[in-house]
Amino acid sequence: MLDQLLPVLIIAxxxxxxxxxxxxxxxxxxxxxxxxxxxSGLISMPRRYLVDLHHVVARDKYISRTHxxxxxxxxxxxxxxxxVHGFGLDSTLLAWLLIASALCMFVGSLFVAKRRADPPDRLxxxxxxxxxxxxxxxxxxxxxxxxxxxxxxxxDIGGWALAAGLSGVVAWGLGEMFLGMxxxxxxxxxxxxxxxxxFHRRPERFGGGRSTGLKALDLSDREAPLGAGKPEDFKWNxxxxxxxxxxxxxxxxxxxxxxxGQPLNPKKLIQDMVVGLAGxxxxxxxxxxxxxxxxxxxxxxxxxxxxARQGKALVDPExxxxxxxCRACVEECPMMIEHVDAIVDMRRHITLExxxxxxxxxxxxxxxxxTDNPSGFSPDSRMHWAADLNLPLMSEKGSADVLLWMGDGxxxxxxxxxxxxxxxxxxxxxxxxxxxxxxxxxxxxxxxxLGDEATFQSLARRNIATLANAEFESIVTCDPHxxxxxxxxxxxLGGSYTVYHHSTFIxxxxxxxxxxxxxxxxNSVTYHDPCYLGRYNGEYEAPRNVLKALGMDxxxxxxxxxxxxxxxxxxxxxxxxxxxxxxxxxxxxxxIRETGAELVAVGCPQCTAMLEGVVEPSPQVRDIAELVxxxxxxxxxxxxxxxxxxxxxxxx
Amino acid sequence: xxxxxxxxTESESSLSIAVLxxxxxxxxxxxxxxxxxxxxxxxxxxxxAGAAPALLHAGPCDDPSEDALRCYLGMGGGTDLDSLIVxxxxxxxxxxxxxADELTALGPQLVLCxxxxxxxxxxxxxxxxxxxxxxxxxxTGVAEIESIHEGVVVALQxxxxxxRRRLSVRLPxxxxxxxAAPAPRASAYGPAMRGALTFSNTGSADDEARQxxxxxxxxxxxxxxxxxxxxxxxxxxxxxxxxxxxGGGKVxxxxxxxxxAEAIQALLKEEGVLR
Ligand code: SF4
Ligand code: SF4
Numbered sequence: 001m002l003d004q005l006l007p008v009l010i011i012a013x014x015x016x017x018x019x020x021x022x023x024x025x026x027x028x029x030x031x032x033x034x035x036x037x038x039x040s041g042l043i044s045m046p047r048r049y050l051v052d053l054h055h056v057v058a059r060d061k062y063i064s065r066t067h068x069x070x071x072x073x074x075x076x077x078x079x080x081x082x083x084v085h086g087f088g089l090d091s092t093l094l095a096w097l098l099i100a101s102a103l104c105m106f107v108g109s110l111f112v113a114k115r116r117a118d119p120p121d122r123l124x125x126x127x128x129x130x131x132x133x134x135x136x137x138x139x140x141x142x143x144x145x146x147x148x149x150x151x152x153x154x155x156d157i158g159g160w161a162l163a164a165g166l167s168g169v170v171a172w173g174l175g176e177m178f179l180g181m182x183x184x185x186x187x188x189x190x191x192x193x194x195x196x197x198x199f200h201r202r203p204e205r206f207g208g209g210r211s212t213g214l215k216a217l218d219l220s221d222r223e224a225p226l227g228a229g230k231p232e233d234f235k236w237n238x239x240x241x242x243x244x245x246x247x248x249x250x251x252x253x254x255x256x257x258x259x260x261g262q263p264l265n266p267k268k269l270i271q272d273m274v275v276g277l278a279g280x281x282x283x284x285x286x287x288x289x290x291x292x293x294x295x296x297x298x299x300x301x302x303x304x305x306x307x308a309r310q311g312k313a314l315v316d317p318e319x320x321x322x323x324x325x326c327r328a329c330v331e332e333c334p335m336m337i338e339h340v341d342a343i344v345d346m347r348r349h350i351t352l353e354x355x356x357x358x359x360x361x362x363x364x365x366x367x368x369x370x371t372d373n374p375s376g377f378s379p380d381s382r383m384h385w386a387a388d389l390n391l392p393l394m395s396e397k398g399s400a401d402v403l404l405w406m407g408d409g410x411x412x413x414x415x416x417x418x419x420x421x422x423x424x425x426x427x428x429x430x431x432x433x434x435x436x437x438x439x440x441x442x443x444x445x446x447x448x449x450l451g452d453e454a455t456f457q458s459l460a461r462r463n464i465a466t467l468a469n470a471e472f473e474s475i476v477t478c479d480p481h482x483x484x485x486x487x488x489x490x491x492x493l494g495g496s497y498t499v500y501h502h503s504t505f506i507x508x509x510x511x512x513x514x515x516x517x518x519x520x521x522x523n524s525v526t527y528h529d530p531c532y533l534g535r536y537n538g539e540y541e542a543p544r545n546v547l548k549a550l551g552m553d554x555x556x557x558x559x560x561x562x563x564x565x566x567x568x569x570x571x572x573x574x575x576x577x578x579x580x581x582x583x584x585x586x587x588x589x590x591x592i593r594e595t596g597a598e599l600v601a602v603g604c605p606q607c608t609a610m611l612e613g614v615v616e617p618s619p620q621v622r623d624i625a626e627l628v629x630x631x632x633x634x635x636x637x638x639x640x641x642x643x644x645x646x647x648x649x650x651x652x
Numbered sequence: 653x654x655x656x657x658x659x660x661t662e663s664e665s666s667l668s669i670a671v672l673x674x675x676x677x678x679x680x681x682x683x684x685x686x687x688x689x690x691x692x693x694x695x696x697x698x699x700x701a702g703a704a705p706a707l708l709h710a711g712p713c714d715d716p717s718e719d720a721l722r723c724y725l726g727m728g729g730g731t732d733l734d735s736l737i738v739x740x741x742x743x744x745x746x747x748x749x750x751x752a753d754e755l756t757a758l759g760p761q762l763v764l765c766x767x768x769x770x771x772x773x774x775x776x777x778x779x780x781x782x783x784x785x786x787x788x789x790x791x792t793g794v795a796e797i798e799s800i801h802e803g804v805v806v807a808l809q810x811x812x813x814x815x816r817r818r819l820s821v822r823l824p825x826x827x828x829x830x831x832a833a834p835a836p837r838a839s840a841y842g843p844a845m846r847g848a849l850t851f852s853n854t855g856s857a858d859d860e861a862r863q864x865x866x867x868x869x870x871x872x873x874x875x876x877x878x879x880x881x882x883x884x885x886x887x888x889x890x891x892x893x894x895x896x897x898x899g900g901g902k903v904x905x906x907x908x909x910x911x912x913a914e915a916i917q918a919l920l921k922e923e924g925v926l927r
Contacts, residue, residue: 219845226842309730355729355840362838370678370685378680454841 002145002163003088003155009171010086013178020182021191027277028243030302031236036199044206045198052206053197056334063248066111070135071190073105074177081142084149095150102143109135122249122267126286131176131186138173145170184278189246193335196244199237205336212327212536213488214344217453227348227451231276231314232302238342242273244335247287251329251339256566256588257322257573261581263290264322266329266339269315273342276300276314290319291580306346309354320346321358322578325449325571326531331562340571347451358576361450368455372441374575377411382438385416389423392434399471400434402426402505405486407479408442409605414612415478418605421629422478422502428632429514433476439466445481448489449571457493460485464495474498476505478625480532480604481570487537501533503543503603503624510549516633519551526555526597526619528588528611529564530604543603546624550631555595565591569606585610589618601627667800669697669705670758672751672765673724673736674772675717684716686723689766691836693829694724697764698731698837700797706758707736710747711772718849726844727837735848745856748778752785754852761823762805767793767830773862783826791821793830 058064080098083089113132119125145166148155181187197206204211217226228234234242251266252258258265271285281299289295293316300306300314307317320343329339351357357365367376383391394403404426409415426433441459448456475497477483487499500508509515527547533539540561547554559565568574568584589611592600599620602608611621671694676687697705707724711717725736739750755763768776783790795810803823808816810830821827882888904915920926 353842
């Protein structure tokens with residue numbers, strides 16, 4: 001009896017799964033066009049899955065082993081089950097293989113069940129709680145029905161009752177594994193995930209590459225709505241990406257805004273996008289909510305506004321404005337989903353189409369438009385900080401080895417100390433450098449992350465035109481945000497440069513003995529990785545090398561390197577300042593205090609400002625350039641760093 | 653700012669408002685922008701429920717000023733506002749006749765504009781001259797339009813030091829927005845670029861008065877030092893916060909218009925303004 005029932009069950013499940021798949025593909029294709037390398041994407045998919053995806057999954061050894069056993073067992077078992085039971089291929093060898101793979105999957109599912117016995121908060125519950133049982137049903141069911149095929153037990157063992165029971169178990173397993181895969185069950189992640197890997201919008205990320213620059217918006221098409229106002233305004237492969245989410249909550253666990261109790265949870269956000277692309281409410285979501293926002297009150301559809309002008313829609317604007325664009329979620333996501341791209345796309349719509357950027361953001365944008373800097377200072381005063389430094393100007397010099405990009409920190413008294421230290425180092429090392437002076441403008445980082453692509457492109461184009469008139473080999477800057485934008489986001493607009501963060505440049509100078517330093521005699525030091533230097537650009541080593549070359553013993557925070565926790569200063573988050581239960585910089589300072597270090601070295605004006613804003617007593621915050629400059633052997637050719645000197649001397 | 657729905661009647665739901673907008677100038681960098689008070693005037697127009705504001709600009713129109721003008725259109729996202737009528741004029745034209753003709757053709761019940769332009773003569777005379785030409789009443793320095801009911805607008809006029817005066821004026825009328833009016837909403841790039849500039853072909857009339865003028869750059873005038881002889885912090889604060897008080901002056905209340913006019917004329921003669 002099983003012989004007749006199994007093929008029917010399997011073929012029916014397959015057929016329904018194909019219908020579901022077609023429907024899902026149709027949903028994704030409602031998104032805007034985005035060209036992909038179709039065949040090469042499909043061909044490289046297994047590699048991306050086995051290498052790149054598992055590279056991320058393997059950060060959690062328990063789950064990576066569990067996943068290998070379960071998913072590996074399932075893929076083999078499913079194919080063999082279709083061949084052996086679906087098409088009735090009578091092969092003892094295949095039957096044995098099938099039994100083995102089903103067993104392997106069963107063992108895996110035991111571990112899934114164990115993780116689910118007392119699941120951490122970041123995991124979604126609801127249908128996900130039945131998944132281990134479904135996995136067991138499938139593996140055990142397939143295992144049992146294959147025993148007669150392999151000749152272990154006689155084909156006619158048991159009565160019709162046993163057969164009916166077994167078919168029930170197999171049907172359950174098939175339902176979850178085949179139907180659930182394309183009709184929106186937990187197994188959807190396997191189907192959508194595989195295709196997402198094949199058609200990822202940032203294929204450069206595979207094979208150890210990096211692609212972090214935001215993609216430019218085409219402003220020339222005046223009819224097309226700007227940014228993502230409705231789910232169908234996303235590119236189709238972005239929609240596909242949302243659908244790939246496995247609700248593992250790793251993004252949630254690392255999100256600084258979520259930890260601070262701001263109304264953002266990257267996992268929920270991706271799930272809301274899934275709700276939007278399929279239509280419905282978020283009531284079916286069973287994970288942690290946005291802090292302070294109950295689940296079940298938001299709904300959406302592909303053609304409905306994501307953010308309402310008034311009242312509730314799919315997502316509230318505070319959620320989108322809470323993000324610091326720190327990319328911790330993207331870094332942690334095993335499915336390689338691009339949260340930041342999605343958030344910025346929605347911000348673009350809010351700013352460029354609805355014009356309802358929160359007040360402070362509007363002020364910043366208006367200042368950027370009128371004065372080329374976010375605080376509304378006169379563009380003619382950009383060089384005031386260096387009035388006594390006699391800095392060489394590109395406009396007079398014409399060419400130099402290094403163009404020192406000052407950034408808007410030039411207007412900030414705290415950052416001016418860093419800049420002066422950097423100039424001191426460059427002079428000590430005899431570097432031939434020049435600055436753009438008052439011709440420099442804001443890089444556009446802030447405007448872009450506020451969603452104002454138009455102002456970003458205008459600033460970028462004008463900067464590129466200015467840079468075209470200067471001759472230099474490389475740009476050096478002490479601002480990772482300018483660094484990232486100049487290096488990764490200007491090329492798309494026609495400006496390609498060799499750009500170094502000052503820590504990289506100084507590390508290089510030190511490696512070449514371009515200046516001498518006295519060894520550091522202070523106490524323990526820790527280093528805070530700026531998001532835009534670390535996760536965005538992969539520079540974790542150079543700053544540490546500089547500190548080591550200074551003779552410092554760097555104690556690492558638990559969250560450092562690619563796991564570094566944001567200071568809260570990126571992505572225009574401090575401008576908008578969405579309230580939470582705690583402040584992100586306070587949490588980061590806690591991380592720093594835990595190391596027992598008395599000083600934290602930083603490499604970013606934003607991090608400096610955010611961390612120094614934490615209530616005292618707290619470890620001192622010093623930029624890498626300040627630390628190096630304070631230990632330079634060569635007598636400084638310029639005035640001492642009056643404000644920072646006393647504190648530095650205390651540490652000697 | 654939205655008015656009560658109750659205070660609306662059929663005729664008001666189709667209330668037509670024209671907002672006169674000009675090209676502004678950023679005080680620090682001099683870059684063209686939307687003029688602050690004009691933007692407030694447009695915001696005020698949006699605050700009148702059921703109103704469909706029409707945007708009107710008279711003046712020269714080059715690329716930078718087009719970008720600035722589009723900023724007003726950028727405020728129209730989510731409303732019906734999607735075009736701006738441009739009466740192109742030469743740089744030294746008298747724009748009053750063109751504006752008056754266009755307004756007569758448009759027939760709005762209320763005309764809103766800023767109190768004073770940020771470029772050009774910036775004399776603040778335009779609303780008065782226009783009112784004179786159209787024969788309409790004018791309310792200057794409005795901070796808020798409270799209601800428009802049965803052809804009468806009730807507005808709050810901004811006076812120094814946060815004082816307000818409630819005025820009722822029969823429509824059609826001209827009202828100018830004070831800097832104390834609510835801040836304008838942000839201008840969004842999408843609607844700004846998508847909005848249409850409709851050029852209306854009107855001739856420009858030469859500004860005859862201006863031809864005899866001699867224009868020279870403004871000089872910084874010496875400022876009279878305020879000598880404060882305060883002995884306590886409180887007195888110093890009072891002195892700093894106080895507006896300079898003109899010595900004499902009379903407050904005349906409940907006068908007939910004729911008597912008021914006579915009083916003003918007498919003062920002007922006394923001051924030697926009229927001879
Ligand atoms: S977005 Fe990525 S990290 Fe977050 S829950 Fe989904 S799969 Fe996990
Ligand atoms: S980028 Fe950072 S702040 Fe934004 S959602 Fe991801 S983890 Fe949270």
